[in-house]
Amino acid sequence: MRIAIAWPDAPAPDTNPLLPAAAVAAAAQLTPRLLAQAPESDHEGGFPRQEFDWLRAAGLLTGPLPPGLGGAGLNQPAQLAEQLQVLRHIGAGNLAVGRVYEGHLNALQLIERFGTQGQLRRYAADAQAGHLFGVWNTEAQDGVQLMPLPDGRFRLRGAKTFGSGAGQLTRPLLTGKLPDGGWQMLVLPADEQVPRLDPSFWQPLGMRATASFRVDLTGLEIGSEDLVGQPGDYYRQPWFSGGAVRFAAVQLGGAEAVLDATRRFLQGLGRTDDPYQRQRLGEMALLVESGQLWLAGTAARYPGTDEEEAQAESIVAYANMVRTAIEEIGLRVLQLAERSVGARGLLRPHPLERLHRDLTHYLRQPAPDAALADIGRFALARTEPAAQLWRAI
Ligand SMILES: Cc1cc2nc3c(=O)[nH]c(=O)nc-3n(C[C@H](O)[C@H](O)[C@H](O)COP(=O)(O)OP(=O)(O)OC[C@H]3O[C@@H](n4cnc5c(N)ncnc54)[C@H](O)[C@@H]3O)c2cc1C
Numbered sequence: 506m507r508i509a510i511a512w513p514d515a516p517a518p519d520t521n522p523l524l525p526a527a528a529v530a531a532a533a534q535l536t537p538r539l540l541a542q543a544p545e546s547d548h549e550g551g552f553p554r555q556e557f558d559w560l561r562a563a564g565l566l567t568g569p570l571p572p573g574l575g576g577a578g579l580n581q582p583a584q585l586a587e588q589l590q591v592l593r594h595i596g597a598g599n600l601a602v603g604r605v606y607e608g609h610l611n612a613l614q615l616i617e618r619f620g621t622q623g624q625l626r627r628y629a630a631d632a633q634a635g636h637l638f639g640v641w642n643t644e645a646q647d648g649v650q651l652m653p654l655p656d657g658r659f660r661l662r663g664a665k666t667f668g669s670g671a672g673q674l675t676r677p678l679l680t681g682k683l684p685d686g687g688w689q690m691l692v693l694p695a696d697e698q699v700p701r702l703d704p705s706f707w708q709p710l711g712m713r714a715t716a717s718f719r720v721d722l723t724g725l726e727i728g729s730e731d732l733v734g735q736p737g738d739y740y741r742q743p744w745f746s747g748g749a750v751r752f753a754a755v756q757l758g759g760a761e762a763v764l765d766a767t768r769r770f771l772q773g774l775g776r777t778d779d780p781y782q783r784q785r786l787g788e789m790a791l792l793v794e795s796g797q798l799w800l801a802g803t804a805a806r807y808p809g810t811d812e813e814e815a816q817a818e819s820i821v822a823y824a825n826m827v828r829t830a831i832e833e834i835g836l837r838v839l840q841l842a843e844r845s846v847g848a849r850g851l852l853r854p855h856p857l858e859r860l861h862r863d864l865t866h867y868l869r870q871p872a873p874d875a876a877l878a879d880i881g882r883f884a885l886a887r888t889e890p891a892a893q894l895w896r897a898i
Contacts (some may be wrong), residue, residue: 523564523577525587531563532594539598540762540856546601546714547859550704552673553714556602557637565591565606567632569613574629580614582813586804589754593800596758597765600863601714603755605670608639611748612678615640615690618744619734628692631676638692641665641679641720642739649681649722651689657729659691661722664703671702671718679722680739687736691727698725711862743813743820746879750803750824752870753831757796759864760831760838764789766857767842770850785841792834792841799827806895822883823895825876835868 523531539556546553560566568591570576579588588610596603616628632638642665649663665679675696683689693700706719739745768786776782806823808816839861843851850857887894 522572522575523568525577525579525584528565528568528577528579529587529590529594531565532591535559535563535565536594536598539595539602543599543601543714543856543859544854549708549713550716551714552670552716553599553602553605554673556599557605557673560595560602560606561635565595566609566635566637567629569610570629570632571617571625574626575633576629580610580617582807582810585750585807586801589750589800589804592751592754593758593761593797596755597761598758599714600755600759600762600860600867601712603758604712604715604752604867605637605639605674607751607755608669608674609637611640611751612638612676612692614744614748615678615739616692616733619690619738624692624730624733628676636675636696637670637673638676638678639668639670639674641668641677643667649679651681651683651691653684654726659727659729659732661725661727663723664719664721666706666719667717668720669715669717671700671704671716671720673716677720678733681722683736685736688739689736690733690739691731692733693722693725693727694731698727700725709866711859711864711866743817743824746821746876747817747824749828749870749876750800752867753796753828754800756835756864756867757793757800757831759860759867760796760835761793763838763842763857763860763864764793766855766860767845767850770846770855770857782845785845789838789841792838796831796834799830803827818883819895822880825880828870829873829877829880832868832870832873835864839864 538559542553542556567575568577569580571581572578578584579591592603592607595606613628613632617625620628644663644665647663649661649665651659652662653659661681663681668677676692677695678690678692680688680690701721703719703721707717767789771777771782803823807820813820842857842861846857851861852858884894
């Protein structure tokens, strides 16, 4: 099945399953192409459509699926290292593509974890056919409600904000409130039940190409077969907060791109012998590599599937450290890059102008203070020596 609405001229998907290492190599190969293409979609209302055709052709849209369903298993705990590297490479090419791809991966992971076997097969077939998934949870006061109908179906009322890929995703996984207050996930067949978009919501500093519009779902109808998991599953730990490592990996890719663009700028001007520039570049290289070590540490400590829930507290605390550390890395790298390239390095069409805007905006993630405080709460509740705090996970 091909999608007529969202991807009329998409190339045929590559249905050969990838090995996890091949997925990392494919993502790394895409980085320079994504970087070169990024200015094309960097405008309000823009979306990196061609880039998603490349990801599809490289097998990366099906990469998150289990191997038995034609994927590389990138969503399996055992493949966390590869998943994070794929996200980092894509983020290094284009943060907007990284943001939308991260949502695609997250939606398939939620379906795999909380959906039925039948739903997993159905949505795996959709991913194979080229549908793009995402997760829309954020909302304002007029959030989404599910109103039961006599025939067992549900009518939706309300809107989501920051709906990345609005008008492009054909299978957004979204959340809404049931009459008893339960927080329910559902997958909207957005090629049939088409939401009303408000692009005027998205006039951002950066990340323009994510098309993160306000999306009004009022009046759309879904069936019970579109509901995923039980009410409350979306916020189950460690997966909800633990998933922060995915956006941190994309952000780190952005910091890496800033480092590379800064180096190219200084090399182009022959400003590589200056001791102050060397010192700054040394610090930037150190910061980016320390981010890599955070990702490697995450993957090395992550337990197998059976232990995830039992170790939820320490997984969440560690993920909070990772996102906090990588946010700091990103902020510091941006500041060092600005000082290194000066005003003329921040002028279009130099890529640093966009990279700076995109990374600055994408570093803004929910509740950063609470994330840091949670690490402190976790550490204060434990009595073992600091060296053993993270050994358990
Ligand atoms: C490019 C982009 C794409 C996005 N795409 C999606 C998407 O597809 N789907 C989706 O669901 N969401 C999406 N989002 C939204 C995202 O998940 C977060 O909701 C958003 O980034 C929150 O950022 P914030 O800085 O407003 O967070 P906030 O949590 O509001 O943080 C801002 C500040 O307020 C503080 N703070 C937080 N809570 C409180 C409180 N109760 N009292 C006092 N201070 C508080 C924080 O510590 C911080 O200092 C996207 C966001 C961006 C930037």
